[in-house]
Amino acid sequence: MVSIGAAVPVPDDAPAAVTRLCREHWVGLVRLAVLMVDDRQSAEDLVQEAFAELYRRWPLDDAAKALGYLRTTVLNRSRSTLRRRRVARLYIPPLDRPGASAEHEVVLDEERREVQRALRKLPARAREVLVLRYYLDLPHAEIAQTLGISESTARATASRGLALLTQHLKDA
Numbered sequence: 001m002v003s004i005g006a007a008v009p010v011p012d013d014a015p016a017a018v019t020r021l022c023r024e025h026w027v028g029l030v031r032l033a034v035l036m037v038d039d040r041q042s043a044e045d046l047v048q049e050a051f052a053e054l055y056r057r058w059p060l061d062d063a064a065k066a067l068g069y070l071r072t073t074v075l076n077r078s079r080s081t082l083r084r085r086r087v088a089r090l091y092i093p094p095l096d097r098p099g100a101s102a103e104h105e106v107v108l109d110e111e112r113r114e115v116q117r118a119l120r121k122l123p124a125r126a127r128e129v130l131v132l133r134y135y136l137d138l139p140h141a142e143i144a145q146t147l148g149i150s151e152s153t154a155r156a157t158a159s160r161g162l163a164l165l166t167q168h169l170k171d172a
Helices: 014-037 040-057 064-092 102-121 122-134 140-147 151-171
Strands: 002-003 009-012
Touching: 014 040, 014 064, 040 064, 102 122, 102 151, 122 140, 122 151, 140 151
Parallel strands: none
Antiparallel strands: 002 009
16 A cells, blocks of 8 residues: 555555556547636646545546546546636626715715615615615616516616606706
8 A cells, every 4th residue: 555645555566556557548638628718727726636536536446447537537627627727717806996085974874875875765665675675776667676676666766767857966
């Protein structure tokens, strides 16, 4: 028995068997990974990780299935790499704005309070629709479903409520 890293026992025949598989199938597995992730360096890393995993798991129940195990591992790791890339592309870091002045913050707070006071003056249904629409950014269909009203009623209530809110803010 040979051990890898933190005392993981590996049978003596594992190094020779995995080395043979590596010599015979390395190029084909790298090509497979390149076709999946479109990056040779990442592809080689994926294949290397697959062989390391096979080495740790040796002996398999059926050594004849080792190549299939490697292919599956490479494909699964390729999918994971693509998912991580997709998530990284979708991430939008928070906007770093320069610190606003204290006066700006006070004015902004006062404007928010004015909007809240104007919202309290609206009828309950109009207030609910506007909060769902503009605070939670729900589409009219979801607002209608949430409140148990028709979509056209949700649209009309939002329109009338917004006009009334605008009037209350002008009067303030």
